[in-house]
Amino acid sequence: MTESEGSLQEEPKILILSGPSGSGKTTIVNELMNRQPVHLVKSISATTRPPREHEVDKADYYFLDRDTFDQKLEQEEFLEHAEVFQTGYIYGTLRTEVDRAARQNAWAFLEIDVEGAMKVMERYPHSLTIFLKTPSEDVYEQRLRNRGTENEETIQRRLATARRELSFADQYRHRVINDDLERALDEITQILVAQE
Template sequence: MKGKLIIFSAPSGSGKTTVVRHLLNKFPDLLAFSVSAATRPKRDHEIDGKDYYFIQKHDFRAKIGQNEFAEWEEVYAGNYYGTYKAEIERIWAEGKHVLFDVDVKGGLKIKETYRDNALAIFVKVSSEEEIIRRLSGRGTEDEKSLETRLGKVRYELSFEDKFDVVLMNDDLEKALQEAESLVLDFVGASAEQ
């Protein structure tokens, strides 16, 4: 089966990971998560092969040269992220559709490659103040890294109109319901699956 690809991209703090986790829990027989490769250090709560495939920069660059990625990006200086083509094929072989939680540029590259077989969803909140509140609430950002992330948020917001759909995430329950409908409509499935 050649499945479909559902791409969730968003600026930091918009809640895309929460939406993706909800969809995976809601539709486990329909969707599977595409685990990205990353060169950044693993955080304490993360599991290699589940959250990311953590690899060294030189290995990542070698895999770029071997054309192993459907998309890749240097997201923050020196930190590379990418989607293995083999990961997409693995999920399709399981008879599931691929669910992505990727940065904005990566999401657009996947959409460009897979075209009508991919749905690109841009998740956002209505105010920068809400993003600052969410990012500060994580406890992972100091003032300098928060400012770096906010600069990237502003930049990523400029790509909103290149996505198929914008999902507003000011009200989480409403956003989750809308995300469910978007996915089911796109893959042609019913809510009972």
């Protein structure tokens, strides 16, 4: 065994999935968690925003007040964190989420943005990284508009963010085009099974 192989085995198994708004990440994540092509433990993000109706603490998010979040930041308990879409709310991935998956001999499944992904990749360079795309930018816009949940300003901001995120796609080990859900899921499944 080479030194690099030894360090690879010591590093926890981390799957990072990123992609712009409208790329279908939530659907892909839910399907992968249902199908479990390999043992996946979905990382639960922490946030300073209040829970929405029907959201459950420690299941949907770790809902933290700003002081608690800041304290955990000072104690370096986060792998990554960022303010999302200029909302004033901060989101982050706690290191304990990776530990939780490792204790179950599972992949820690992180659905995070590109900035967070870059930070996690710095710490865990052997992470399995997948960037989810649509066939064209028009598809992002169409999917965002079809949601009917955002005003024009928010849509334009999300599209600008999508363009910026797309510029990071080549830094991921795998890029999957979500033009057909089943085909995309099959491709991701094959990537995961090949790593086991």
